[in-house]
Amino acid sequence: xxxxxxxxxxxxxxxxxxxxxxxxxxxxxxxxxxxxxxxxxxxxxxxxxxxxxxxxxxxxxxxxxxxxxxxxxxxxxxxxxxxxxxxxxxxxxxxxxxxxxxxxxxxxxxxxxxxxxxxxxxxxxxxxxxxxxxxxxxxxxxxxxxxxxxxxxxxxxxxxxxxxxxxxxxxxxxxxxxxxxxxxxxxxxxxxxxxxxxxxxxxxxxxxxxxxxxxxxxxxxxxxxxxxxxxxxxxxxxxxxxxxxxxxxxxxxxxxxxxxxxxxxxxxxxxxxxxxx
Amino acid sequence: xxxxxxxxxxxxxxxxxxxxxxxxxxxxxxxxxxxxxxxxxxxxxxxxxxxxxxxxxxxxxxxxxxxxxxxxxxxxxxxxxxxxxxxxxxxxxxxxxxxxxxxxxxxxxxxxxxxxxxxxxxxxxxxxxxxxxxxxxxxxxxxxxxxxxxxxxxxxxxxxxxxxxxxxxxxxxxxxxxxxxxxxxxxxxxxxxxxxxxxxxxxxxxxxxxxxxxxxxxxxxxxxxxxxxxxxxxxxxxxxxxxxxxxxxxxxxxxxxxxxxxxxxxxxxxxxxxxxxxxxxxxxxxxxxxxxxxxxxxxxxxxxxxxxxxxxxxxxxxxxxxxxxxxxxxxxxxxxxxxxxxxxxxxxxxxxxxxxxxxxxxxxxxxxxxxxxxxx
Amino acid sequence: xxxxxxxxxxxxxxxxxxxxxxxxxxxxxxxxxxxxxxxxxxxxxxxxxxxxxxxxxxxxxxxxxxxxxxxxxxxxxxxxxxxxxxxxxxxxxxxxxxxxxxxxxxxxxxxxxxxxxxxxxxxxxxxxxxxxxxxxxxxxxxxxxxxxxxxxxxxx
Numbered sequence: 001x002x003x004x005x006x007x008x009x010x011x012x013x014x015x016x017x018x019x020x021x022x023x024x025x026x027x028x029x030x031x032x033x034x035x036x037x038x039x040x041x042x043x044x045x046x047x048x049x050x051x052x053x054x055x056x057x058x059x060x061x062x063x064x065x066x067x068x069x070x071x072x073x074x075x076x077x078x079x080x081x082x083x084x085x086x087x088x089x090x091x092x093x094x095x096x097x098x099x100x101x102x103x104x105x106x107x108x109x110x111x112x113x114x115x116x117x118x119x120x121x122x123x124x125x126x127x128x129x130x131x132x133x134x135x136x137x138x139x140x141x142x143x144x145x146x147x148x149x150x151x152x153x154x155x156x157x158x159x160x161x162x163x164x165x166x167x168x169x170x171x172x173x174x175x176x177x178x179x180x181x182x183x184x185x186x187x188x189x190x191x192x193x194x195x196x197x198x199x200x201x202x203x204x205x206x207x208x209x210x211x212x213x214x215x216x217x218x219x220x221x222x223x224x225x226x227x228x229x230x231x232x233x234x235x236x237x238x239x240x241x242x243x244x245x246x247x248x249x250x251x252x253x254x255x256x257x258x259x260x261x262x263x264x265x266x267x268x269x270x271x272x273x274x275x276x277x
Numbered sequence: 278x279x280x281x282x283x284x285x286x287x288x289x290x291x292x293x294x295x296x297x298x299x300x301x302x303x304x305x306x307x308x309x310x311x312x313x314x315x316x317x318x319x320x321x322x323x324x325x326x327x328x329x330x331x332x333x334x335x336x337x338x339x340x341x342x343x344x345x346x347x348x349x350x351x352x353x354x355x356x357x358x359x360x361x362x363x364x365x366x367x368x369x370x371x372x373x374x375x376x377x378x379x380x381x382x383x384x385x386x387x388x389x390x391x392x393x394x395x396x397x398x399x400x401x402x403x404x405x406x407x408x409x410x411x412x413x414x415x416x417x418x419x420x421x422x423x424x425x426x427x428x429x430x431x432x433x434x435x436x437x438x439x440x441x442x443x444x445x446x447x448x449x450x451x452x453x454x455x456x457x458x459x460x461x462x463x464x465x466x467x468x469x470x471x472x473x474x475x476x477x478x479x480x481x482x483x484x485x486x487x488x489x490x491x492x493x494x495x496x497x498x499x500x501x502x503x504x505x506x507x508x509x510x511x512x513x514x515x516x517x518x519x520x521x522x523x524x525x526x527x528x529x530x531x532x533x534x535x536x537x538x539x540x541x542x543x544x545x546x547x548x549x550x551x552x553x554x555x556x557x558x559x560x561x562x563x564x565x566x567x568x569x570x571x572x573x574x575x576x577x578x579x580x581x582x583x584x585x586x587x588x589x590x591x592x593x594x595x596x597x598x599x600x601x602x603x604x605x606x607x608x609x610x611x612x613x614x615x616x617x618x619x620x621x622x623x624x625x626x627x628x629x630x631x632x633x634x635x636x637x638x639x640x641x642x643x644x645x646x647x648x649x650x651x652x653x
Numbered sequence: 654x655x656x657x658x659x660x661x662x663x664x665x666x667x668x669x670x671x672x673x674x675x676x677x678x679x680x681x682x683x684x685x686x687x688x689x690x691x692x693x694x695x696x697x698x699x700x701x702x703x704x705x706x707x708x709x710x711x712x713x714x715x716x717x718x719x720x721x722x723x724x725x726x727x728x729x730x731x732x733x734x735x736x737x738x739x740x741x742x743x744x745x746x747x748x749x750x751x752x753x754x755x756x757x758x759x760x761x762x763x764x765x766x767x768x769x770x771x772x773x774x775x776x777x778x779x780x781x782x783x784x785x786x787x788x789x790x791x792x793x794x795x796x797x798x799x800x801x802x803x804x805x806x807x808x809x
Contacts, residue, residue, distance in 0.1 A: 014416045016369045016383045058371060058379050059562040059569040079587045094378050121803030151803040176798045180722035183753055186713065187727050188797045195730060213802045238586050240558050243416035246576070247555030248583060250605065253612030258414065274528045276597030
């Protein structure tokens with residue numbers, strides 16, 4: 001079938017995926033791959049830092065995935081049936097995409113001050129567009145520090161690329177568990193904040209990782225005097241539609257796909273305190 | 278618009294025939310499996326003639342009436358969402374060719390317009406609430422929009438509310454105020470007849486084509502009296518003052534533990550609720566994997582899987598799931614969609630297998646808070 | 654030398670608020686040291702006769718695991734304290750400590766400090782309190798790592 005027909009048939013319905021081809025597939029770690037996707041036809045969507053796409057492995061299912069670099073680069077950890085099928089997609093394979101959905105990291109609002117990017121595990125993927133944006137406009141920000149924690153040295157993402165970041169932003173990396181080849185830092189990611197140079201009241205922190213990791217990172221940032229509204233987090237909940245209609249991604253009075261995924265801690269603090277909300 | 282008219286009870290048949298002739302799929306109440314449900318109607322003879330329902334927490338029984346009322350019941354387990362937001366629809370299907378390229382075919386929305394006979398005031402409000410959910414945001418549910426757009430609403434004023442009704446508290450009944458094409462008031466004293474009022478241009482057109490006569494002052498008075506008596510006969514009441522705040526302030530109230538002891542997390546309340554709108558998607562393939570389709574199905578926040586993310590469920594306990602449902606329905610719905618999600622129809626009370634009563638739960642939360650305030 | 658050591662101690666977060674008099678007492682047991690990258694500050698089972706305040710560089714606390722070699726279980730960076738075995742019987746190191754970079758540190762003589770603490774319980778109390786803080790912090794970090802924050806969820 002011709003690609004023009006494909007696009008026509010896939011239509012514009014927000015619940016109908018558009019076909020995208022895998023142009024490049026790179027294995028980052030033992031369970032994580034980065035895919036570069038191109039629309040089978042038609043325009044490439046504009047994706048703001050922090051937005052996500054609903055990614056469809058046809059016949060298996062669909063999951064929300066944050067875009068890790070423009071235009072459509074996805075870093076996916078193979079943990080379930082759908083993400084495993086996505087990760088296994090070789091160049092040329094067609095996946096279905098809907099979106100982008102959700103709001104974005106307010107990177108520009110941080111201009112003029114210090115910036116902390118605090119990432120845990122796969123949480124670096126949604127923050128990578130932030131890092132790229134900061135690098136592109138490096139002069140507009142004061143100290144920029146990336147604190148990144150992973151499980152083991154083998155679980156670190158974007159190892160080669162992050163080497164090129166190092167001269168321009170302060171990069172601190174730590175792992176929870178090391179092997180004998182690792183000569184870097186060993187310890188929990190929040191510990192890295194002690195190394196970072198920032199003026200708390202004039203700093204914006206972008207935090208992403210497992211919710212429990214964000215919980216402790218936020219606590220540490222607050223102890224260091226950061227205001228709640230300048231700590232930004234990206235929240236995750238079950239999603240089936242991405243467009244505010246299926247109800248699954250409720251976080252207190254908000255819908256993450258519609259009002260998030262990026263929130264300030266000031267917004268989410270009352271809901272994060274309630275267990276099983 | 279025209280003035281109120283009166284039609285005799287047998288004219289209901291003509292109304293149904295007229296709507297069918299105009300291309301509508303006519304749906305209305307009928308007795309099936311011991312309950313009054315909404316289904317296709319071929320004639321007014323299929324209406325629940327002479328039946329009423331006795332409802333209480335966890336209880337629903339049909340009983341014979343002493344008259345031949347057509348709408349002499351409250352509401353059954355069905356609501357109109359069953360037709361505007363069906364339990365299962367296909368979203369799209371795709372054929373995957375030999376090279377793995379999918380030809381995606383989006384499902385075309387239902388083409389035949391729907392006509393609903395016997396829509397209660399609470400149900401008109403429920404439809405308006407779902408309109409705000411599915412049509413009021415940035416993204417519109419195309420299937421819902423198509424079904425809703427042409428729907429012809431024949432509303433009916435209540436004259437005998439059920440034992441679990443509380444629409445007076447929620448301000449959603451028993452009188453139908455807006456959102457209809459025609460509204461009927463069934464008058465049983467003297468001649469069995471209906472007061473009929475149009476609420477739209479096309480409602481007036483249909484009315485003009487029916488055999489009616491001008492309403493007399495006595496007809497109008499009788500209709501008003503019947504709705505007024507319904508307002509006085511509510512089985513339940515709900516203090517709606519600052520419900521949003523009450524629920525936001527009390528996520529850790531011990532009452533949630535208490536209700537979780539009884540709640541079976543079966544999700545019946547969400548299925549019968551006329552506003553609950555949560556859905557999940559399910560993918561299906563044939564054995565070769567070349568024919569793929571995605572379906573949207575009703576989901577319930579009472580299931581563990583509903584909040585599943587990688588690693589586990591956000592709400593594993595019955596306590597958190599009941600709290601989510603009720604807090605959303607009465608509280609955070611305001612934040613998300615600008616109104617309460619409850620219309621006081623009482624279905625969740627009636628159809629709960631253990632008789633959990635949302636009005637009782639609210640009263641309990643309120644009592645704890647007032648008690649704590651008094652002690653403090 | 655004595656004066657510059659005292660000013661160094663002023664900047665150590667753990668010793669903040671100890672007071673000049675007591676800092677001077679501590680300085681009497683301290684000396685500045687440096688370690689080349691890869692060299693060991695101490696080895697497991699050796700007598701624990703000191704503790705270190707790292708001023709520059711980082712140190713890996715390691716344990717030798719048969720078949721895996723030396724594995725870093727935690728790294729200690731500038732501003733942090735390394736070593737508490739000097740405080741408790743049997744005064745022997747439980748792990749190895751290896752300089753990952755050039756390390757400059759201030760080393761405190763454990764036996765000297767213990768004597769001063771015994772003769773001045775106020776100093777002993779203050780120092781114990783501060784080491785307890787360090788221990789608590791390390792334990793909290795360790796507890797977070799026990800959660801396996803980025804694991805595959807199997808631990809749940």
